[in-house]
Amino acid sequence: MTFTEELRKENEDIFSLIFEHQFVQGIGRGDVSKEALTHYVKADYEYLNAFMKVYGIAISKCASREDIAYFNQRIDFVLNSEIHPHNNFCEQIGVSYEELQGFSLPPTADHYIKHMLYHAQSGTLGEILAALLPCPWTYFEIGEELIKQYDPSPEHPFYQWISFYAERRVEDTVVVMCERLDKLAEVASQEEKTKMKEAFRKSCQLEWAFWEMAFTCEEWITKKGVSVNEKP
Numbered sequence: 001m002t003f004t005e006e007l008r009k010e011n012e013d014i015f016s017l018i019f020e021h022q023f024v025q026g027i028g029r030g031d032v033s034k035e036a037l038t039h040y041v042k043a044d045y046e047y048l049n050a051f052m053k054v055y056g057i058a059i060s061k062c063a064s065r066e067d068i069a070y071f072n073q074r075i076d077f078v079l080n081s082e083i084h085p086h087n088n089f090c091e092q093i094g095v096s097y098e099e100l101q102g103f104s105l106p107p108t109a110d111h112y113i114k115h116m117l118y119h120a121q122s123g124t125l126g127e128i129l130a131a132l133l134p135c136p137w138t139y140f141e142i143g144e145e146l147i148k149q150y151d152p153s154p155e156h157p158f159y160q161w162i163s164f165y166a167e168r169r170v171e172d173t174v175v176v177m178c179e180r181l182d183k184l185a186e187v188a189s190q191e192e193k194t195k196m197k198e199a200f201r202k203s204c205q206l207e208w209a210f211w212e213m214a215f216t217c218e219e220w221i222t223k224k225g226v227s228v229n230e231k232p
C-alpha cells in the first residue's frame with residue numbers, strides 16, 4: 001500500500017462524515033440556505049487566498065524548477081478556475097461575487113488557515129503537501145459521491161459546483177499530489193512521516209469543521225453575543 005493509500009484508509013471515518021454532512025447533502029439535494037451559502041463563500045474566498053500563500057511558501061522550499069512550476073500551476077488553478085464554483089453559489093444566493101469578498105474569517109476557517117500556515121512555515125515539503133492534500137481530495141470525492149447519489153441534471157441549482165469538483169482536472173490534481181507525496185514519504189524519516197500523518201488528519205477534520213462552520217453560520221463570540229461577520 002502506498003503512503004497516500006494508507007492516509008486515505010486511516011481517515012475513512014472523517015471522509016464518510018464529510019459525505020454525510022448536512023451542507024454537503026444539501027448541495028446534492030439542491031436546498032442549501034442562502035445564509036449558509038453566503039457564510040461559506042465569504043470564508044472560502046479568504047481560505048483560498050491563504051491556500052495560495054501556502055503554495056508560495058512551498059515554492060520558497062523547492063529545490064528544482066520543475067517543483068516551482070508545479071506549485072505555480074496550482075496557484076493558477078485556484079486563482080483562475082476555482083472562482084467558478086463560487087460563482088455558482090453566488091448565482092443561487094442572488095449576489096455578485098465581489099460583494100462576498102474581503103470579510104474576516106470565522107473561528108474554524110481561521111484555525112484551518114493557521115494550521116496550514118504552521119506546517120508551511122515549520123515543515124518540510126512533504127509535511128506541507130500532507131496538510132494541503134485533503135482540500136482537493138475531499139472535494140473531488142464529494143463531487144463523485146454527489147453524482148453517484150443524486151445524478152444531477154444541468155438544471156440542478158448546484159450542477160456547476162458538483163461537476164467542477166467531480167471533473168477530470170480535479171482528479172488529476174489529487175493523483176499528482178498523491179504521487180508527489182508518496183515520493184517524498186519514501187525518503188522521509190519515521191518522525192517526518194508521523195508529522196505528515198498528523199497534518200493530513202487534522203486537515204481532514206478541519207474540512208468537516210469548515211462545512212459545519214458554514215452550515216451553522218459560525219461567528220466569533222463577543223460580550224454582546226456573537227459578532228456579525230464584518231469587513232475588517
Ligand SMILES: Cc1ncc(CN)c(N)n1
Pocket residue numbers: 044047048082134135136139207210
Ligand atoms: C475549505 C475548502 N476545502 C477545499 C476546497 C477545494 N479546493 C475549498 N474550496 N475550500
